[in-house]
Amino acid sequence: MTALQEQDETVYDLIEKEAKRQKTTLNLIASENISSRAVREATSSVLSHKYSEGYPGKRYYQGNEFIDQVEQLAIDRAKQLFGAEHANVQPISGSPANFSIFLALLEPGDAFLGMDLACGGHLTHGSPVNFSGKLYKPHHYGVDKNGFIDMDEVKQLAHQVKPKLIISGHSAYAREIDFEAFSTIAQEVGALHLADISHISGLVAAGLHKSPFPHTDVVMTTTHKTLRGPRGAIILCKQEHAQAIDKAIFPGSQGGPHNNLIAAKAVAFQEAMSPAFKKYAHQVLQNAKVLAQTLMDHGIPVVTGGTDNHLLLVDLQGLLGPGKGAQTAKLLETAGIICNANSVPYDPAPPYKPSGLRLGTPMLTSQGFTEQDIQTVGVLIASVIKDPKVAPQVRKSVLDLCARIIQ
Ligand SMILES: Cc1ncc(COP(=O)(O)O)c(C=O)c1O
Incomplete structure (x- = not known):
């Protein structure tokens, strides 16, 4: 029995469930992943007990x-991994990090x-x-189009509105980002350039997507995608x-x-410098390409006709008319396929009832799925989209697939 199981069975049971x-469904949420046991050990370590306001060598507490x-x-590993001049490893998540960047670089109303x-x-x-819009x-x-x-x-927009900051990097864009071109435009209009590489940072670290360095003034990434x-x-x-x-x-914020999370980041940065991580990132890309192609081969349209990264938009x-994304995501969930509804470019339906799906391969790849397995996943997704009645049958195939591949 673990301490948690002994002390608080309710929480223990929910975690076990x-x-x-996670092991009996296909997780295609593009922003999710599975971290290593070493990362999770650091996350749950005694380091979370310590207060340390300030920075190394300049703290407001002893010990x-x-x-x-x-x-x-x-800090050193983050700088080495991305080739950056300076790193701040304290942001608790991506949104607060972006808030802090706005606070550092802009005045309200800019x-x-x-x-x-x-x-x-x-x-x-x-x-x-x-906050960014308010x-x-x-x-x-x-x-x-x-x-x-x-x-x-x-x-053209940059020259027209003369922004103080230009942001590149996105949450649901499947094609390579030309960071250098963004920096050139920023320089032309006297703006700073922030690259938000939250989604693609693993690919950048592995050298499989163009790097925002050395062109960009500030780069932010989440560490969990x-x-x-x-x-x-x-x-x-x-x-x-x-x-x-x-x-x-x-x-400031x-x-x-x-x-504990800073220690876990250090562990993850070392992992990301390994040949094994490069292999992983390459497999993520291969899997995303195979998924896009399989869907298209089975009559499911993919925005831009494919992907250069870990995600794609359906x-x-x-096939179904506008506004059917959420309904389809829920249907797929009954078949054990987890993804999120997403707007598609020029979506006539509102954001809370969008017309597309976003699918990503980082988590399945971490769980051991390779091209052939992903092809099967693509066929299962296509069959549910085209005929909701097959969902219970697909659920059985998903369970078989998970049992065979996921440890
Ligand atoms: C491009 C981008 N920036 C920032 C964030 C915010 O990250 P978090 O959810 O950790 O606040 C996300 C997360 O989805 C993202 O995709």
Whole structure:
């Protein structure tokens, strides 16, 4: 019996049920992944007991001899992994990290340019319901009718609205991002460039997606998506922005660092430098390409006709009519296939009832799925989309597949 099981059976049971769910369903949420046992050991370590407001060597509490070494290690590894001049490893997650970057680089009311949420941007890139849209003045670029970012549109908008900050990097965009072109436009209009690589940082770390370095002023990534670390985020930047970024995290927007998670980030960064991680990231890409092709081969349209990264967007409008994303995601869940409804470019339906699905391969790849298995997954998804009645039968196939592959 574990201590948790003995002391609090209710919580223990819920965790066990969630563990079973993760092992008996196909998880295609593009932002989810499975971290290593080593990362999880660091996450649940005694480091969470310690308060350490400040930074290594400059703390407001005593007793930080080892915490300083842990944070410095995470900083050094983050810089090495991405080739960055400065790293702040304290952000507790991606949204607060973006909040701190705005705090560091902009004044309230300043104009900035980011991707429209409906075209694949993130809430923190200027949604009216988010701090970024409430406290600052967002302008948005989108994608062309084929679903690709049009750099001419970005350039024209930047010259028109003269933003103080341009954001590249997105939550639901399946094609390679030209960070250098974004930086050139930013320089032309005197703006700073923030690359939010939360989704693709594992691919960047493995050298399988263009890097935002050395062009970009500030880079933010979550650590729990393709990077396969603990929940959290980091901010990387040029030395000239280091002081402003550090101050915006502490004391600007956060208090005591989550030292257990900083240790887990350090472990994940070391993992991400290994040949095994590169192999993993390559498999993520291969799997995403096979999934897109399989769906298209079975008559399911994929936005932009494929993917360059770990995710893809399915457009259900032609098959089911507009606004059927959420309904289809729920149907797939009954078959044991977990994904999220997503807007598609120029979606006539509202964001809470969108017309597409977002599918990603990071988690299945961590669980051992390779091209052939992913092809099977694609066929199962296509069959449920085309005929809801097959969902119970597909559930059985999903259970067989999970039992065969997932440890
Ligand atoms: C591009 C991008 N930025 C920021 C975030 C926010 O991260 P978190 O959910 O950790 O706050 C996300 C998460 O989905 C994201 O996709």
